[in-house]
Structures are given as structure tokens and as C-alpha cells.
Amino acid sequence: VGREAVARLIEAEPIDAAAVNETLTSVRQADMALRGRLEQAIVTFATGLTPADRARLVDGLRGRSNMLRRAGEK
Template sequence: MLNVFLAGAFISGAAWLRNARAGAGYSLETAGGRLPEQDRKAFRKALRQVRMESRQVILDGQQARQEAADLLQQPVVNTAALSAALERARNADLTVRTRLEQAIVDFAANTSPQNRSLLATALLHHVQRQAAGAPKKSP
């Protein structure tokens, strides 16, 4: 019985790693790795700057998730506090994502058509990958 469990865990882990690698580079942010070296450095520098400027927002989101985890471990769940903590985490995530996406927009507005094509291809692959993984609705 233990051998079956270990074999299943091994196979699951291998499949997870394979799928994680297959999806690499299919978001706008990771698409920057496909840009020519000089442009890639500028792209990454812009994103790094956003993260540095958003450090407090990121920390606030992490703190809110920690608070939510603590609330979930209480004998009686305070749903209002849990909802508020999750909302703060979600808002922090959205703020950082919005800032990162604006940096990508700014980069795209000032780069070559070839670079924009690389970013567009990565975005399309991301959309196709999400559509392929989406659960099918039954009638």
C-alpha cells in the first residue's frame, strides 16, 4: 500500500513539474524574457522599479493573507473579519498588478513593433492556455 502511495506521489510531482515548465513564458510579464537583451533589461528594470515602489502594498497584502490564515484557524470563524482580510489582500494584489500592467503598457508604447509582436504572441498563448485548461460547462 505504501509503495502505491509513493508511486502516485512521484508521478503527480513529475506531472506538476512538467506542466509548470510548459506554461513558462506565456504571460506578458514573463514574455519580457524573449525580448532582445537591451530591451529585456529595460523591461525588467521597469518591472523591478514598480515592485520596489509597491513594496508596502505587497507587504500589506502578505499581512492580510497571514491575518486571514490566523482567522481560519480560530475555533469559531469571524466571517466579517475574514472577508475584510481577504478583501485587503485582493485589493493589494490588484493594485500591484495594475501598476505592473501600466509599466508594461508604457514599455510597449515606446518599443519596436517586433517587441510588441513578441509580447502579443505571449499574451495570446496565455489566453489559449487558460481556455484549454478551463473546465467545460455541461448543458
């Protein structure tokens, strides 16, 4: 919904830059809140795994998640 609102605001004539920026800020905050909850859920899940299962989890996160993407690039 938020990104669609941003798109509509950018398409509007005349463009209201303040409204676009305000909506972008709201979308960014919601994205970061969701990311934080997801990362915490991963940590909570990982605490119940064996070391071998945690290693497999890390391999999966490196391939599919921004959480560990940089860790795999080094």
C-alpha cells in the first residue's frame, strides 16, 4: 500500500515533494520495523538449532537474505 501511495504521489500533477518524502519515510520505517522483527525471529529460531543446523541456516541466509549477504561476499 505504501509504495503504491508513493507511486500515485509521484505521478500527480503537480508533484508534492513534501508528501512524497513523508510517505517514503513512513514506508522506510515500516520496512525497517518488519526487517527487525524478521531478524529477531531468525535469531530466536537459531537458538534452538544444533551447530550443524545453524551452519545450514547461515548458508541459506547468505543466498536468500540481506541479513548475511555481505558476510558471504568477503
